[in-house]
Amino acid sequence: MLAPLSSPRVPLPAIIAEAEPAVQMRFLEFFTATIRNAHTRRSYGRGCGDFLQWCADRGVAGLAQIQPIHVAAWVEELGCDVSIPSVKQRLAGVRHLFDWLVRTQVVAQNPAVSVRGPAHSVRRGKTPVLDPAEARALIDAIDVSTPAGLRDRALIGLMVYSFARVGAALTMTVDDVFVQNRRLWVRLREKGGKRHEMPCHHNLEEYLHSYIDGCGLTEDRKGPLFRTVARGTGRLSRNPLPQGNAYQMVRRRGLAAGIETVIGNHSFRATGITAYLKNGGTLERAAAMANHASTRTTQLYDRRSDDVTLDEVERVMI
Template sequence: MAQGGQTAVQDELQATGPGRLISEYLQHMLVERGLSANTLSAYRRDLLRYHRFLAARGIGSMEAVTRQVVSAFAQGLSTGEDGLAPLSPRSAARTVVAVRGLHRFLALEGTTTADPAEDVHPPTAGQRLPKAISVDDVTRILEAVDTSTPGGLRDRALLEFLYSTGARISEAVGLDVDDVSVDAALEGPAVVRLFGKGSRERLVPLGSYAARAIEAYLVRARPALAANASGKNSAPALFLNLRGGRLSRQSAWSILKAAAERAGVAAEVSPHTLRHSFATHLLQGGADVRVVQELLGHASVTTTQVYTLVTADTLREIYAAAHPRAL
């Protein structure tokens, strides 16, 4: 938000009793909770919407807010009633969470005698299924990379690695050379050590295609990229940029996008697409969901089970098209 717009919002929030308390809560979130600028901006935007809702109802104090008022606000976010612009389920849920946090804070501080939002729950957000691409599309993307240059060898190794391991892009670009064990003769199983969310460490097998691509990159390309480093030593990173430093997430994204365009893949493709495709293709091939959970580094199998919905949809489509009495 521009500085002038933010000032106008602050002035609006200071205009009434509820607005002043919202400002105090936002200040608390900034100082005590250490929220980032982006998160705080989202809270401010959500609570400004709530402030305007209260003002339109003539509610001039937080003590006058009842559970019915908060419930009406939550419902209006989803339906567009009460003069509210309808939001997506996820945005509506985020806004209700912000309002619940505000009222909990005011009750704990003794500013209000009760918490009217305590039993008001966010609307259920629709489950967002991962987007996977077909095995054929993955293969076309991988084979579209020109491996005649050091940069091309790196690009092929990176994309093969992402699809072979299901790694998050942050995990891939954060790897050092010592984190990957590739047998020079490719006689033994190759493994990679990944560090996921919460610094959780896991070992993931590396398929033969990815192992060969990384071996080719390490032997024929990485030394040339490392030689471009400005200092005496290049970064210990596995994947280097053209200047010998660690490859960035943005650059990795651009590498995949360029390969997808060359391959003529029309679907929207991102590094996370390869992770989704990795999981979906494993499950379609008969892998157990708990094995896929371990490979992806999910803390809970519930997170992984969303991929079973994707494969179930595929099975339904095949059944409907193939079974003589399906329709």
């Protein structure tokens, strides 16, 4: 007989905590065995936990009692509080969870499979984008006389010039910066485990050389490339920089440079792609450089139309 799996550190939803240990095991297996991406695991965990708690609050005593009407009512309520993409993501998590529970014979049917999410069509991304002058001002404003400054300039430069996702950048090791054909290259591990290699822009090459050499990372080839700063020393530790810390750094650097746009980590990817397209790059090449499976995804980062819109608005001369 399996011991109960609830823990003070990872509390199970009430419906799961009160179920048989075998059901608890299947629930945990869904998140640990079927989902490899940490961000997906966290998002699905939040959505499934919210839904099961919502059901428990309304008197649903077990997984077998959950019906499509419960899922539909939850989706309807959820739409009043969060964005449509968030609703669709959480519904996807619930749907995948019950798919797993059906396959492992915990429940007989998936109550979410017939529930439709809200309609959503996106032709333009929401990510804030900097114009080239702003991006240049932000990079130039970084004090590179410290290890933290060298690190921050290298990280921001990597996201701008190689279109790297912050998640891929922060999982890089020093070994992922290498020389090939007398040029510096970077190796990125993107979503789905896809390995992607890119030659460095000459500015990025300078930033990475200055960072790696200036912080003494050359000999630690297997260590993380981007690291935290050890408290009280001003020197880099051997701990990888968390994504939340990178976001705080980006916001801090933006404010210090006098940039009012509310930027995040993803802004630099969108900024780099837009600048590339403005300077004559093709959408197909941009998709390959960004490691997008489809140019439709790349189009979400293309903000060239913003300039046209701004010019047209100024024609309203009153």
